[in-house]
Amino acid sequence: MRGIAKWLSSWANNINCYHQDLIALGDFNIDERGDLLSKTFLPEGLYIPPQLQNEEVTRSIFNATKYYDQIAWFDSQTSGPKLSMEFTTGGNYDFVSIALQNRELTKQSLSWLISDHYPLWAEFRI
Secondary structure (H helix, E strand, O other): OHHHHHHHHHHHHOOOOOOOOOEEEEEOOOOOOOOOOOOOOHHHOOEOOHHHHOOOOOOEOOOOOOOOEEEEEOOOOOOOOOOOOEEEEEEEOOHHHHHHOOOOOOHHHHHHHOOOEOOEEEEEEO
16 A cells, blocks of 8 residues: 555655546555555645545444555645645445345345445545
């Protein structure tokens, strides 16, 4: 993960690159809040807004203390490149409560049909 963060930082800092607006998102298998983030993404200048670090924004449908998925970018809170869009809000999408309504499904079966992770989202003003 640190290699990904370094690569993004190098690319975003290169003014000869096509564009510096880079967003890292995906499943980074981060087990605990602050665990690998403080050792990988954050030292390289990637920023994760408080709205996406909030304990209410869970990532796993089975365990609220896992923080596998992340959305991060370079922002005015960090030195170096800046994302040209302004972050406005973000969170997760709770598909579980909707999918389990009036259906004979369990979380386990739902995890095989859809996912065991809540999708994260971020909204930007352009």
